[in-house]
Amino acid sequence: MPIRVYDIASSRAGDKGNTSNISVVCYDKKDWQFLATHLTADRVMQEFAHIASGPVTRYELPNLKAFNFVIEGALGGGVTISLAQDAHGKTLSSVMLGIELDSSQTT
Amino acid sequence: MKSIDAVRIGVGAGFSDDRLTPALDLVSRVDLDYLVLECLAERTIARENLSRAKDPDKGYTPSLHERLQMLLPTCMEKNIRIVTNMGAANPLGAARAARDEATNLGLGSVPVAVVLGDDVTELVRSNPGLELLEDHLPVESLMDRIVSANAYLGADVICEALRTRAPIVITGRVADPSLFLAPLMHEFGWTSDNQTLMGQGTMAGHLLECSVSVAGGYFGWPGKKDVPNLADSAFPYADVGRDGSLFISKTPGTGGLVSVQTCSEQLIYEVHDPQNYITPDCVMDITGVDLIQAGENRVQARGAIGKPATDSYKVTVGYTDGYIGEGEVSYGGIGALDRARWAAEIVKERLRKQNFVYDDFRVDFIGMSSLHGKLDERVEPYEVRLRLAGRTQNRRAAQAVGFETRAMHIHGPGGGGGGSDPKVRDVLAVKSVLIPKHLVRTQVVLEN
Incomplete structure (x- = not known):
């Protein structure tokens, strides 16, 4: 059974220029390691490839049972010139939450 | 001067169009020392510069009047000092407007301290070789289109304004967390060499700067993340100790959630590294x-570190870049998507x-691909809004987008509306x- 990020974490997107940062915050500390293994920067780039030029950088915040994904080239050239309805990319957190991860390798 | 061991700072606005009444609830029900009103987004100052060009008395945050009319009587009565960046492109004009509002409310002549120096437009114009962080081109590439350039000033100059003892401090562009850190540095005598205190004070600011976002706003999710009585969501405040201890709470007797x-979501919000x-x-x-x-709707935050500041200010350069034109039309029922696609092709051809x-x-x-793309993978809904x-440098071309889209009412496929x-x-x-800090002259002016 695949696990969605949504099942174990919450997420919020923020913007700076043409870069989106999307946090992933586990509800339970025990799930952090699973995401550390499976929700890699490459995996996230794959899911955002049709939206963002990349690269994606992942920062780890184990104290906050969280990750911060910084996705470059994600906002249609930047909030102020973007033609998108959601120029800030606020809804991109839902793309993150929809990512399905293979749970068969869980410990 | 009396020595105090704790300061209570609330936030009464986190963006220029933030809701009004939660701020009144906060100052009425909680004994604050400071209320911060944060009202500037990235390009707000550029926009307000255009307002000021049309009317030299304007150029500050338009909602200043409404916010101060509502909040000033209680803040003056309870001795709550207001710190705000509603000065935008005209902090002195904002100060005059604030003093007028105080007079009209029967509060007499209220002194206002004004922070100046963030406007570095001339400095940028005279340094065409400055490198743009986004594309590494010289700022010269924007030169004839520049509307404004404003440096994100810090807590030091806000502290200077607080030392005037004015009940209201008005700034233009400053970093959002600095609006909160400054009162703490001022009250406790914190200095920038103490990494624990600078970290904790900056974290307090970062947690509060988006107002309701730390208190259950923009958080709830049916069946997953419950937020009690979100319709009555409240603004938060922080209790900060002289030793840097920090607790986040919200107005009692309201909806929302501080957990x-x-x-966590707010702490990471808009952080990169x-x-x-x-x-x-x-x-x-x-x-x-x-x-x-630490309690119901009360969270302790500890462990932030504030390493030494850099020697430059970040400067936002606002410039004009043509026009954006838009149009929309809806299709419903049988073949809705096919008709919407056809309409799009007709408009583009025209x-x-x-x-x-x-x-x-x-x-x-809209309904399929306007947020996250991948039209071909989406299920067709009953109705589609096209x-x-x-974006173009030609205003007529921009106008034509909406004009030709609306013409789908009679010149397009059947059944659009x-x-x-x-x-x-x-x-x-x-x-x-980035501009070296030593080139920027900051100044505090007391209007009284």
């Missing part, structure tokens, strides 16, 4: 932060035949440069 999860969050006051490291539920060119053009099928948008009025807006874009 470890709400604080969590070990190096750069403000004018310090470089904050939040990787060692612990959040602890724009082409008029020789209009666009720097960027976008077709959205949206076309184009609800076309929007054509929309055109001027594009005010922003890019950034």
Whole structure:
């Protein structure tokens, strides 16, 4: 059974220029390691490839049972010139939450 | 001067169009020492500069009047000092407006301290070689289109304004967390060499700067993340100790939620490298932060570090970049998507035949692909709203996008309806440069 990020974490997107940062915050500390293994920067780039030029950088915040994904080239050239309805990319957190991860390798 | 061991800071606005009444609830029900009103987004100052060009008395945050009319009587009565960046492109004009409001409310002559120096437009114009952070081109590439350039000033100059003892401090562009850190440095005598205190004070600011976002706003999710009585959501405040201890709470008797999860989301919000969050006051490291539920709707935050500040200010350069034109029309029922696609092709062909060119053009099928793309993978819904948008240096080309889309009412496929009025807006874009701090002259003016 695949696990969605949504099942174990919450997420919020923020913007700076043409870069989106999307946090992933586990509800339970025990799930952090699973995401550390499976929700890699490459995996996230794959899911955002049709939206963002990349690269994606992942920062780890184990104290906050969280990750911060910084996705470059994600906002249609930047909030102020973007033609998108959601120029800030606020809804991109839902793309993150929809990512399905293979749970068969869980410990 | 009396020595105090704790300061209570609330936030009464987190963006220029923030809700009004939660701020009144906060100052009425909680004994605050300071209320911060944060009202400037990235390009707000550029926009307000255009307002000021039309009317030299304008150029500050328009909602200043309404906010102060509502909040000043209680703040003056309870001795709550207001710190706000509603000065935008005209802090002195904002100060005059604030003093007028106080007079009209029967509060007499209220002194207002004004922070100046963030406007570095001339400095940027005289340094065309400054490198833009986004594309590494010299700022010269924007030169004839620059509307404004404003440096994110820090807590030091706000402290100077607080020392005037004015009940109201008004700034233009400053870093958002600095609005909160400054009262703490002022009250406790904190100095920038203490990394624990600078970190904790900056974290307090970062947790509060988006107002309700730390208190259950923009958080709830049916069946997953419950937020009690969200309709009555409240603004938060922080209790900060002289030793840097920090607790986040919200107005009692209201809806919303302050939890470890709400604080975590806000703490990471708009941070890139969590070990190096750069403000004018310090470089904050939040990787060692612990959040602890200390009570109902009360979270303790500890462990932030404020490493030494950099020697430059970040400067936002606002410039004009043509126009964006938009139009929308809806299709429903049988073949809704096919008709919407056909309409989009017809509009594009008509724009082409008029020789209009666009720097960027976008077709959205709202309900399917306007947010996250992948039209071909989406299930077709019952109804589709077509949206076309184009960015161009030619105003007529921008107008034509909405004009031709609305014409789908009679010149397009059958059964379209609800076309929007054509929309055109001027594009005010922003890019950034760094300027050495020593080149920027800050100043405090007391209006009384």
